Amino acid sequence: MGVKGKTNKPVFDKIHFSVILLISAMVVLMALPVQTYGAETVKQEKEEKGFDAGKVIIDHILDSYDWHLADYGDLHISIPLPVILLYEGKWHFFFSNKFHHGKYAYNGFRIAAEGAKKGKIIRVLDDGVTPDPNASFLLDLSLTKNAVSIILTSVLLCFLLINVARNYKKFGSHSPPRGLASFLEPIVLFVRDDIAKTAIPEKKVNTFLPYLLTLFAFIFLNNLVGIVPLFPGGANVTGNISVTITLAMFTFFTWHIFANREYWKHIFNTPGVPIFLKLPIPLMPLIEIVGVIIKPLILALRLFANITAGHMVILGFASLIFVLGAKVASMGFAISPLSVLFVIFMNFLELLVAFIQAYIFTFFSAIFIGMGVPEEHH
Amino acid sequence: MELVMPGIGLIFWTTVAFGMVLIILRKFAWKPILYTIKERENYIAQSLKQSKRIQRELDELDNTKEKLMIQAKATAEEIIQKARIDGEQIVKAAQQKAQKEASQLINDAHNAITAERRAVEKEIRQQIALLSVDIAKHVIQDEFNDIGKKNKYVNKLLEDIPLN
Numbered sequence: 001m002g003v004k005g006k007t008n009k010p011v012f013d014k015i016h017f018s019v020i021l022l023i024s025a026m027v028v029l030m031a032l033p034v035q036t037y038g039a040e041t042v043k044q045e046k047e048e049k050g051f052d053a054g055k056v057i058i059d060h061i062l063d064s065y066d067w068h069l070a071d072y073g074d075l076h077i078s079i080p081l082p083v084i085l086l087y088e089g090k091w092h093f094f095f096s097n098k099f100h101h102g103k104y105a106y107n108g109f110r111i112a113a114e115g116a117k118k119g120k121i122i123r124v125l126d127d128g129v130t131p132d133p134n135a136s137f138l139l140d141l142s143l144t145k146n147a148v149s150i151i152l153t154s155v156l157l158c159f160l161l162i163n164v165a166r167n168y169k170k171f172g173s174h175s176p177p178r179g180l181a182s183f184l185e186p187i188v189l190f191v192r193d194d195i196a197k198t199a200i201p202e203k204k205v206n207t208f209l210p211y212l213l214t215l216f217a218f219i220f221l222n223n224l225v226g227i228v229p230l231f232p233g234g235a236n237v238t239g240n241i242s243v244t245i246t247l248a249m250f251t252f253f254t255w256h257i258f259a260n261r262e263y264w265k266h267i268f269n270t271p272g273v274p275i276f277l278k279l280p281i282p283l284m285p286l287i288e289i290v291g292v293i294i295k296p297l298i299l300a301l302r303l304f305a306n307i308t309a310g311h312m313v314i315l316g317f318a319s320l321i322f323v324l325g326a327k328v329a330s331m332g333f334a335i336s337p338l339s340v341l342f343v344i345f346m347n348f349l350e351l352l353v354a355f356i357q358a359y360i361f362t363f364f365s366a367i368f369i370g371m372g373v374p375e376e377h378h
Numbered sequence: 379m380e381l382v383m384p385g386i387g388l389i390f391w392t393t394v395a396f397g398m399v400l401i402i403l404r405k406f407a408w409k410p411i412l413y414t415i416k417e418r419e420n421y422i423a424q425s426l427k428q429s430k431r432i433q434r435e436l437d438e439l440d441n442t443k444e445k446l447m448i449q450a451k452a453t454a455e456e457i458i459q460k461a462r463i464d465g466e467q468i469v470k471a472a473q474q475k476a477q478k479e480a481s482q483l484i485n486d487a488h489n490a491i492t493a494e495r496r497a498v499e500k501e502i503r504q505q506i507a508l509l510s511v512d513i514a515k516h517v518i519q520d521e522f523n524d525i526g527k528k529n530k531y532v533n534k535l536l537e538d539i540p541l542n
Contacts (some may be wrong), residue, residue, distance in 0.1 A: 141391070143460045165410040165411050188415065241382050314389075
């Protein structure tokens with residue numbers, strides 16, 4: 001035990017160091033461009049009257065190329081994030097403040113204001129507005145708000161859990177869990193006993209347990225960080241379809257890479273089904289394959305829809321104040337206690353949802369993985 | 379529409395981030411944590427089993443102790459009983475022996491006394507006889523100067539006189 005703890009110590013220090021590095025990098029990154037950018041945009045969008053709640057809510061829920069912090073009057077304060085593009089074999093790196101909140105094009109790229117690619121970076125003609133009709137494929141690997149948030153929470157997660165693991169090593173197995181470990185241990189036991197062991201055959205549990213635990217912790221932490229309204233929280237990470245589809249794909253591949261013969265037999269030659277459903281038209285295999293594809297998609301959609309809906313409701317209640325306030329100021333003040341009360345209520349509900357959705361995603365992942373490794377009986 | 383359109387960039391970064399987290403946590407977090415939890419569970423199970431075993435052993439020891447106590451008490455009583463009987467027997471034997479010896483002594487004494495008396499009686503009779511003879515000699519000497527007559531008379535006398 002003691003020897004093991006010593007050998008892993010440098011790793012922990014590296015993680016510790018990388019957290020500090022990342023945070024300081026973020027601080028440096030946000031410090032310079034924010035003010036200059038803010039000054040330039042003071043005189044823009046004077047014509048916007050009233051309060052468009054729908055637009056605000058959608059803007060908060062969607063991913064974006066810069067991290068919007070706050071508005072003060074006409075001053076938009078946001079952190080520009082790195083844009084990484086591969087176009088016609090050439091890499092383009094620059095910060096998103098070059099787009100000036102989507103107002104300008106830069107190097108022939110701009111954020112589409114409308115159309116199928118609205119909100120994404122597209123290639124434009126020399127006039128800087130018209131989309132290039134002959135544009136070839138544009139690979140957009142920009143570190144968007146959600147990407148940065150995912151990286152930050154990943155680092156946080158690694159930092160926290162390695163810390164807990166160190167704690168375990170320090171106190172050994174003959175001591176009750178202490179500190180952060182006592183918070184984590186019920187979750188670990190919950191995932192192990194109530195998720196993994198109920199869905200996966202006993203012998204295979206240990207193979208998939210680290211994956212399920214990571215999945216649960218990752219979704220749970222991202223859900224929680226998403227509820228926090230201030231930087232570095234507030235990014236709607238687990239309410240983004242790209243993220244949830246990626247996680248579902250991880251489950252899909254884990255499920256099928258580890259699947260055994262019994263499972264494939266079940267897909268292509270379902271036992272207990274009349275032969276005319278398999279030959280000459282492979283009806284049953286087709287149905288099974290469709291089911292296999294739909295399962296992870298539903299998994300992704302469920303998480304995406306639940307988290308997005310939660311964010312929408314909270315933002316809706318908060319927007320109510322400004323919608324009414326824009327008409328008559330006193331109405332805004334009058335409604336605010338009620339709105340705040342509802343937002344508080346919704347936040348508590350979201351805390352619950354954060355756990356439940358992490359649980360459901362992990363549970364269904366475990367069930368799918370368990371389906372792939374049925375006990376072989378011959 | 380933008381809401382449900384997956385973007386390649388975010389998919390890429392999520393894959394990278396989640397993949398890294400999975401690899402790092404698998405090696406540096408879950409492995410030691412799960413190992414320690416398993417170890418602790420084994421330890422607790424073993425301790426419970428051990429405590430049950432110790433309890434059982436203690437109970438057994440208690441039983442043995444009680445049995446031994448009862449046995450010891452019984453043995454002690456037996457020993458005491460036996461000692462008492464032995465003692466009584468010894469006393470009785472001693473008494474008998476003493477009695478026997480006493481009666482022997484009395485018997486011996488009695489015999490000795492009888493023998494002595496016999497001897498004394500015999501001597502006295504002899505003495506008496508001798509004295510009588512002497513007296514008679516003195517008495518008869520004058521009468522019987524003749525030795526022949528005298529001897530005849532003595533022998534006749536001796537025969538006539540009863541022993542007692």
